[in-house]
Amino acid sequence: MNVVAPSGASVYNITAGKTLPQWIPNRSKKEMKKDTDFQHRIQLLQDFEFNGSCQQIRVSDDGYYIAAVGMYPPRLKIYAVEDLAMKCERGLDCEVVQFCFLSDDYKKLALLQSDRHIEIHAQYGTHYKVRLPKFGRDMIFDRSTAELYTAASGKDVYRFNLSTGQFQESFRSTSKEGNNCIDQHPDHLLVAVGGDNGILGCFDTRQTAQVGQLNIKKQVGANSITSVKFDRKETMQVAVGTDSGVVLIYDIRSSTPLLVKDHQYELPIKDIQFQGDYCISSDSRICKIWNKRDAKPYVNIESEHTINRATIVDNSGLMFLAEQKDKMEIYYIPGLGVAPFWCSFLDNLTEELEQDNQTVIYDDYKFITRAELESFGLNKLIGTPYLRAYMHGFFMDARLYRKVFDMANPYGYKEYVQERIKKKRDEQQASRITKKRKGPKVNKFFHERYLQDLKDDDRFGALMNKDEFEIDPNSEEFKQRNRHQEQETEPNDHEMSAQPFEDYQVEEPTEKKPKHQARSVQKSVSLDRRERKLKASLGSRVKTQPTKKPRATKSSSKNMEFTFVPESHKKRMKSKKNAK
Structure with missing residues (x-):
């Protein structure tokens, strides 16, 4: 069920989505179970479609049966609303122009066909055929006289009496080119006929001559009248649709229109209906629902396909659209009335959708x-x-x-994959007790360094959220304003940059230290280090004793060195010693 609300009023498309035969080749049954469109779809009536297109839909007077005619091939389908399924299907010889119920249920039907025949159907099928002198364009059934009135291509309106099985004397209109539409009010029994010459003529069933006429062509400049409908609630009002897309509401006692409604598409008006205080008019592109007193629009239903007819169930908000496509559209408008008795569950479904407060403008x-x-x-x-x-x-x-x-x-x-991985990782770690802190969008560095005191102040919240307040630390303006901070934070770098480059390449010679030092020297060095540490930590409070000087180590060369002395030198030294 799709929600269409372009003008504020709630309109529910019951037949939104694909049909089941189109899904089977593309998806398996397991995948269809996961499809949300398949799960949320509603099939109000079984097999409510044709192979090619639908021409017209009508509801029986008792409200228990729905009949529809369509192409290709020409067929008639009858649906029983108690079973929410198709009751029967009948093949026809040619296309149906118009049809009507002859009884309260489906057992008697009359079909006006494009081959100049009127086909009478009974419960078992085709009962009788009647050939017309000229091609018929519209047809109604008068229950008071049991006669079929047919508007044809000539100026005559043919009357066929079903009780006697004979043609009666025809109504003579002023339109020589032909008559396009016809309607009758059930109370005063006046018959209104719209012709190609733009003149609306009225007839009394007790005589064949016109009792009155209205020239629509002079008032709105219409070439012909394409639809006419009496208001069942207002006895004296009649609506007229023209080929230029204009709908006029008249009082039959006056030649001045009470109201004029323009569809603004300049397309012929195909159908007009009344439901309470609203008028439903449709052309091949749009179906408009508007107030019949002030012409204020209530709902506009547009379709991608050509609209043939619009049918609304009496005293309810359920409407059928016959279009140039295989599926027949079903719309539910709660503002026009409640759902019919056979689909009262629609009220509960629409209430649940209204509680969700989800308005979908365009899905795709x-x-x-x-x-x-x-x-x-x-x-x-x-x-x-x-x-x-x-x-x-x-x-x-x-x-x-x-x-x-x-x-x-x-x-x-790649960014999408990384986000998905991060999301999965967060879901796995959701059981851990962690404190998440959401950082600012901009100025993260300055938020951590300088703006900690302002994070709880709402007046400065824009500094961390809006891109207009983002600070670029690499800009020249920022460096000029914060030069003193750079000198305090990085003095070594500044000093090193002032030195010449050649100083870094000069290597001063270092004295070589002996590998092995005496133990006394090592002890003195360790004591000096300990003194410096104590002085640095305790200061003047600690008095240290002066360390003793290390003893001079005797050279080991006297015991280990051997020198070569000649014998003559030894004798000379010995003689000197003896002389003393």
């Missing part, structure tokens, strides 16, 4: 602003069917937007 479209459109370089698409203007931007097909976005951002898929 993406809204894009003009600035985003210019950033993608798609200005040439403005005015084409690819873009639909809406408010301050456009609606673009979601598939086209996805392609354009992927071309403009080739790394978008």
Whole structure:
């Protein structure tokens, strides 16, 4: 069930989505169970479709049966609302132009066909055929006289009496080109006929001559009248639709229209109906529901396919649209009335949808602003069917937007994968007790360093959220204003930068230290280090004793060195010693 609310009123499309035979080749049954569109779909009536298109839909007077005619091939389908399924299907010889119920149920039907025949159907099938002198365009059934009135291509309105099985004397209209539409009020029994000459003629069933006429062509400039309908609630009011897309409501006692409604599409009005205080008029493109007293619009239902007829169930908000496609559309409008007795569950479903407060404008479209459109370089698409203007931007097909976005951002898929991985990781760690802190969008460095005192103040919240307040630490303006802070934080770098480059390449020679030192020297060095540490930690409160000087180590060369002395020198030294 799809919600369509373009004008504020709730409109529910019961038949939204694909049909089941179109899904079977593409998806398996397991995948269909996971499809939300398949789970939420509603099949109000079984097999409520045709192979080609539907021409017209009618509801029986007792409200228990729905009949529909369609193409191709020409067929008649009858549905029983108690079973919510099709009761029978009948093949026809040619296309049906108009049909009507002859009884309160489905057992008697009359079908006006395009081959100049009126086919009478009974419960068992075709009962009788009657050939008309000219091609028929519209047909109604008068229950008071049991006669069929047929508007044809000539000026005559043919009358066929079903009780006697004979043609009666025809009504003579002023339209020589032909009559397009016909209707009768059940109370005063006046018959209104709209012709190709733009004149609306009224007939009394007790005589064949016209009792009155109204020239619509002079008032609105219409060439012909395409539809006419009496208001069952207001006895003296009649609505007239023209080929230029204008609907006029008249009082039959006056030649001045009470109200004029323009569809603004300049397409012929195909059907007019009344429901309470509202009038439902439709052309091949749109079905409009508006107030019959002030012409204020209530709901507009647009369709991608050509609309043939619109049928609304009496005293309810359920409406059928016969279109040039296989599926017959079903709409439910709670503002027009409650659901019929055979589908009263629709009221409960719509109440649940209203509680969700989810309004879907377009399912398969993406809204894009003009600035985003210019950033993608798609200005040439403005005015084409690819873009639909809406408010301050456009609606673009979601598939086209996805392609354009992927071309403009080739790394978008990698970012998407990283986000998915992060999301999965967070879900796995959700059981852990952690304190999540959401940092600011901009100025993260300055928030941690300088703005900690202002984080609880709402007046400065824009400094961390809006891009307009972002601070660039690499800009020249920032460096000039904060030069003194840089000198305090980085003095070594400043001093090193002042020195010449050659100083760093000069290597001063260092004295070589002996590998092995005496133990006394090592002890003195360790004591000096301990003194410095104690002085640094305790200061003047600690009095240290002076350390003793290390003893001079005797050279080991006297015991270990051997020198060579000649013998003559030894004798000389010995003689000197003896002489003393």
